[in-house]
Amino acid sequence: MAVHKLWLFLLASARGDPDPLPVFSCDRHTPCSVDLAGLNVSDGDSVVFDDAQEGVCPRCLSTDLGICPFLRMTSGVPGGVFCEDGTVSFRWSCAEEGKGERLLCPPNHTMCAGRLCGGGADHCCMAQDPEGHADCSGHGGWRRCPFQRVENMQIGRNRSTGPQTVGKHLFCKCTEEDFMRNATATPLGELELIGPDHFQLTTCTLGTPYCEFFLRNSYGVRPQTTMLQATPLPCDLVHATPPDFQKHFRTGWQPDLGGVYFTNYTDMATRDPGIYSLCWCEKSTEGACESLEDYNLSAGGLVLAGPVRERKTIHAVFGEEFTVSVHMVLVTGGESQLRLQSSCTEGAEVYAKAISLERDRWGQVSDEKNFSFGELEEHERMPAGAYKLCWCRVSYSYSPQVLCEDRDFITAVGDVVIKCAE
Ligand SMILES: *[C@@H]1O[C@H](CO)[C@@H](O)[C@H](O)[C@H]1NC(C)=O
Ligand SMILES: *[C@@H]1O[C@H](CO)[C@@H](O)[C@H](O)[C@H]1NC(C)=O
Ligand SMILES: *[C@@H]1O[C@H](CO)[C@@H](O)[C@H](O)[C@H]1NC(C)=O
Ligand SMILES: *[C@@H]1O[C@H](CO)[C@@H](O)[C@H](O)[C@H]1NC(C)=O
Ligand SMILES: *[C@@H]1O[C@H](CO)[C@@H](O)[C@H](O)[C@H]1NC(C)=O
Ligand SMILES: *[C@@H]1O[C@H](CO)[C@@H](O)[C@H](O)[C@H]1NC(C)=O
Ligand SMILES: *[C@@H]1O[C@H](CO)[C@@H](O)[C@H](O)[C@H]1NC(C)=O
Numbered sequence: 001m002a003v004h005k006l007w008l009f010l011l012a013s014a015r016g017d018p019d020p021l022p023v024f025s026c027d028r029h030t031p032c033s034v035d036l037a038g039l040n041v042s043d044g045d046s047v048v049f050d051d052a053q054e055g056v057c058p059r060c061l062s063t064d065l066g067i068c069p070f071l072r073m074t075s076g077v078p079g080g081v082f083c084e085d086g087t088v089s090f091r092w093s094c095a096e097e098g099k100g101e102r103l104l105c106p107p108n109h110t111m112c113a114g115r116l117c118g119g120g121a122d123h124c125c126m127a128q129d130p131e132g133h134a135d136c137s138g139h140g141g142w143r144r145c146p147f148q149r150v151e152n153m154q155i156g157r158n159r160s161t162g163p164q165t166v167g168k169h170l171f172c173k174c175t176e177e178d179f180m181r182n183a184t185a186t187p188l189g190e191l192e193l194i195g196p197d198h199f200q201l202t203t204c205t206l207g208t209p210y211c212e213f214f215l216r217n218s219y220g221v222r223p224q225t226t227m228l229q230a231t232p233l234p235c236d237l238v239h240a241t242p243p244d245f246q247k248h249f250r251t252g253w254q255p256d257l258g259g260v261y262f263t264n265y266t267d268m269a270t271r272d273p274g275i276y277s278l279c280w281c282e283k284s285t286e287g288a289c290e291s292l293e294d295y296n297l298s299a300g301g302l303v304l305a306g307p308v309r310e311r312k313t314i315h316a317v318f319g320e321e322f323t324v325s326v327h328m329v330l331v332t333g334g335e336s337q338l339r340l341q342s343s344c345t346e347g348a349e350v351y352a353k354a355i356s357l358e359r360d361r362w363g364q365v366s367d368e369k370n371f372s373f374g375e376l377e378e379h380e381r382m383p384a385g386a387y388k389l390c391w392c393r394v395s396y397s398y399s400p401q402v403l404c405e406d407r408d409f410i411t412a413v414g415d416v417v418i419k420c421a422e
Helices: 010-015 176-181 235-240
Strands: 004-007 022-027 032-035 046-049 081-083 102-104 109-111 125-127 147-149 154-157 167-174 186-194 201-205 211-213 226-231 250-254 259-262 274-282 297-307 314-317 321-332 336-341 350-355 365-375 385-393 411-419
Touching (some): 022 032, 201 211, 226 235, 226 259, 226 297, 297 385, 321 385, 321 411, 336 365, 350 365
Parallel strands (some): 201 297
Antiparallel strands (some): 004 022, 032 154, 046 147, 081 102, 211 259, 274 297, 321 365, 336 350
8 A cells, every 4th residue: 555654743733733633645656545543534424635735624515416426427407507506507607697606517528627617617517529538638637526435434545536736735524514514624634645746847949958857846756766758648658658759758867967857969859849748757766667657657748849840852942042931839039040051960061051030039939930041052062952951049048058059950950952043
């Protein structure tokens, strides 16, 4: 069982409670359960979590529909949502109509955690696909149940119940009577949920020398034992990560840099820009993170900002103006440069240079940039033939800084064939 019981006496005395609250630890990897024996609970009570981590027990909401009915029940009325006052709303705006909050979705819908619907006051209901899955990703995720019936003196935490945010949560008791009276729940203990923050985004620009990962908002994990696997799949499918991602798109603590970095920048420069999953594993023992299956926990997303590769060959003619339009993914302002080179590697021959025409402000996101090389001149050093388009963006936020020197043009954007004029 993944629960360690620690009895801590500090917090309770600070709060002035007569008795200390027990603290339980549990890691986000594995379902776990908390043994309530010895706490003042009985069968029929419910446990509610302070999921918002405000440090106080929430109210026990009175509802005669049982606990978290939205998990398994619908309004039963196609096109209608069930409101807290027991009526059905076809306008889907329980709160606005003064009917309390939205309690149940119409059939074949799933309730989401975000209160972004019904005029911004109700939980959203998203339609399910034929397999019964609904996409709540833009609405705070699927609404989970913070209330758990106490059976056999244990409460479980898994993907559908209990807190999902790492950190310290208070868990509290509601008796049936507390529910009826909408009383404030009584504190029982604390549950520490250990793991990385799965909402975090790490942003890196293609062609920069290091890509650093910070353990922001994580709880109880150390950078020294952090291992990361970047993958185009969600972390619960990490086992199916394509082979070209497996070896080079994996990293961990770099003792010489004192942090968790992706250091293979030549490999990064070959990736398509976009958002990847960062899947986490704790290297607590030697060999612990060898297998892909070990990286089954999300540590957020890796945003690779950069130019979209042009798959078709670009044609140019000597004696004519040559302008290249490049699509960008999440590239923020600053100076972008493009060059015609023999290859996009350090030490390559450089034939022509262009700076983006648009001088955008720092922080502004551009989705397209035009680069003008002017009139292409044929000369001995630049004969007709095939060239590479190589990209770089000036960045002062990395160390070493990226000043778009010769060695920095490692991101290939496309192939150009230059012909002589007819
Ligand atoms: C145990 O909980 C009940 C309510 O369910 C309460 O009335 C009683 O005072 C509690 N006992 C202790 C020792 O806290
Ligand atoms: C809607 O849900 C019911 C069960 O509640 C199921 O039998 C039916 O196939 C679903 N319809 C669609 C279109 O998914
Ligand atoms: C999660 O735990 C609850 C209560 O402990 C249980 O009812 C539920 O079936 C579990 N769900 C999953 C997906 O394991
Ligand atoms: C429960 O009590 C709180 C605080 O007084 C109140 O804001 C809330 O509307 C009540 N909920 C119900 C369902 O009565
Ligand atoms: C970096 O990645 C490239 C290509 O994916 C690979 O060939 C090379 O061996 C890697 N370098 C290191 C030091 O791992
Ligand atoms: C995830 O990986 C860890 C470490 O290998 C393992 O202990 C845990 O059981 C795995 N969890 C799931 C849901 O596969
Ligand atoms: C780039 O050039 C194209 C074609 O001339 C033009 O339509 C587009 O607006 C330009 N993009 C920007 C960001 O100025």
